[in-house]
Amino acid sequence: MTTANHDRAGGGGVTAAPEALLELRGISKSYGQVKALHDVSFTIGQGETVGLFGDNGAGKSTLVKIMAGVERADAGEALWQGQPVPLGSRRASAALGIEPIYQDGALCESMPIWRNVFLGREDTVRGGFLRAKSMRETASTILRSVIEIGAHIDPERLVGELSGGQRQAVAIARAVHFKRALLLLDEPTSALAVRETEALLGYVRRLRDEGVSSVLITHNLHQAYQVCERFIVMSRGRISMDARRGDISLADLTGHVIAQ
Amino acid sequence: MLRKASSLVIVAIAAITLGACSGNTSSGSPSAARGTLSGAAQGKNVTFIVYADQSTPFFNPVVDGARAAAKIYGLRLNVEYSGSTDSTQVNQIETATASGVNALAVSIPSNTAFTKAICAAHDKGIPVVAFNVNATSGPVLNCVLSFVGQDFEQAGYLIAQRLVREGKVPHGATVFCPVEDPTAVYASGRMAGANRALAAVGAKCDEVSTGFDLSQAQTTETQYLLGHRSTSVILALGQVPLQVAPASAKAAHTSATIAGFDLSTQISDSIKSGSILATVEQQPYLQGYYAVTQLALNLAYGSTPSDVNTGNEIVDKSNVGQISTLAGTIY
């Protein structure tokens, strides 16, 4: 089961392939002698949740970093909604609406939640002074939208008082609020307890309804199968499988991944 | 009287120097080799080590005096600061000795710490003159040719005695004695002398550290005076606390008598206006000047240096105008 399978538009899929959001063509990247990515191409659709699998060293993190703009590809191009775009910097990716979600949420522990939510995108009056009241209220709204954690949490609380899962949830909620188009989650549940994991996955599942795409790197196939509509398996810098959920069973997926 | 003797010495040296300089020709010619002062000591290296931090104001005029004398005799003067650290000064002495310096001027605030280094220099044939403060006993005295300086203890005694004589010190009073750094040599010397004079009326010094920062010193003094309402005499043991004493007294609404040590433009103005009664001028310029002059003469002629007490002059309203110009470097 090692044949590469670039099957994308499958007739047996539960849903039709969504509109393309980000298309990568021929992406390659080397670190010194080591070639991390060989000519990788695939497309992420609008509101699509993509699971990215593969063993360590397969190139998943590198690919995601290139999408985030943290690393620059050596070769290849990218198209955003059909238009060619440079993916050379964090700023460029951010401008498109690509947002990486870190395990600690990229939040500042010593600051209250509302200040974190609006960090870098503060709501201000002319001259740069904060509309604190409005931001606090919006932060409350955002927290409530992540219903399960929001109900009890005061936006004044310091981020340092939140658990890991809560922080990621805040980061995701922030991304959704600011209308980010594509979220990148690298092993979001690896440090979380079971209940927190369930909750986070539930939240990720709802992203589709918001029209937000996401790429989820994970080792837990079972979780991913529940949450993602698309599965991409990588091995040694190449894509070895790209399938929709309707086209493949969990067992087959597992088998394919293990065999890499 | 001592001051007159000192003045005579200055005049004598100046006369010789002027005479010598007027006959100066290139060092290669026979007339130069025959012993013009500048010719004989010209180009010799003298290391001058100050036992203080570079920014301590008291030593500015000392170094100025040293430089002036060095210029007259064509000496190469190397001024170093040991920042009141014994080990640093020992290193500096040993380095100078090892590098073959021709003469050395140094303060000796300890009877033992510098004996080895100084005597090693002496044994190597390097003439050593002590200035500003000398050891009181010990073998180090045998390795030093002379001492040029003032007697801090005597200075303290003189000014305090003046205050007592004029009836400014009530019996059993506590005299406010602010000082930059109580551990400094000049501080302990002056206070010891002052206490000796104050004992006559059963009074003594209450010593308070003000630091070297003028503004903070003024704050500290004001706070002290507010808390010690019965203070009738302020005897500032150093330039910084003396300079800010009138303003501190004013801020604390007290009319204490103010006296102290050292001179500056502001202190001089305060004496003229009457807010400071008197100060002791210890002629720091002469310390540096004489120390280097003696070494120059020793290098040129082999003449033997002798102790010079640069004196303690009480400066008050009667002579402040005259002293300000004579003292050399006033800021």
Added chain:
Amino acid sequence: MTAKQHSPTRDSQIGEPPAGSSSAKRPSGRVIRLGRIDRARRSSLDILAVFVVAQVICVIAGLAVPGKFAYVTEGNIQVMLQAIPELGIVAIGVGLLMIAGEFDLSVGANYTFTAIVMANLATGYGVSPWLAALTALAFGLIIGLLNAAVTFWLRIPSFITTLGSGLFWEGFTLLYHGAGFVSFTPTGAFASATSGSFGFLEVEFIWFAALAVACGLLLHRHRLGNWFYAAGGNTTSARAVGVRTRRVKTIAFAIAGVTAALAGVLATSRVNSIVPGQGTDLPLNAIAACVIGGVALMGGRGTMLGIVLGSALIYTIQDVLLLLRAPGFYLQLFVGLLIIAAAGLNQLARGRTARQGNG
């Protein structure tokens, strides 16, 4: 943004609120819900409480036995209003920079050097005191910017950079000027503006208060302040969301430089004289004032109120000791002990708050 439906089953909660937090069982000490008040500012309320208590005790004692404890006298209040700003103005700059995650140990050398430049220009070259003072502030700004440049280009910790630059400017002062006193005796409007008083109110204190208000607004109500906290609290996270941490820290370095110079201008105007070697304990005292006031050494935490109160408290400690006739020789000893005690109490209070809501 579509509204969310309530999830029908409650078991998809993202974890319980962490143990010990506000909605779980709470240790009976802190029952009061401070709600709207920035939780991070709770530590500054602690220092405020300490300060108020201390002042109340002092005032009562001063009124009760004015002969023995001259706290509530015109002279004492006047000197307090003159002296607190000398430390406080520097502490404001140092504190902002600490919140942004960096240190400036060169403020003492800055204070001295810029004041000497000003005095030399005014006294030696007859330049107008206003222009001379502005030049001093400009040099202060340059020193701050240089600190930033060296820290970032050479990638060395600011603690080391400014330790070195402090020594550099100290030495440079002696090189440029020598070791003598310079007098500085402005008159007229400048003198009134920098060392006069409006009845009771000393002008230095007005400068301090105005600066505290302005920087307080910047820190707590402006987005730049938000970036200060972020840059100091977690530089990586801040960068990840696009905050330009270097630029933000550079601004903080600049503020620290200018405030140090301003303090020098005011102090020199007060005593009409300046000499090298001043301000040597200024950097550490400023840091101490900030730490007592709740600014974290590691950055990301602190309030303007805390910085102001920390400075006032240090001053008050010395004042009380002198007024009570503590043995003069041991003044430093007592002040040092009390600084440690005050900072320690502050840490305990913060530890209490943090433990309650530890994720």
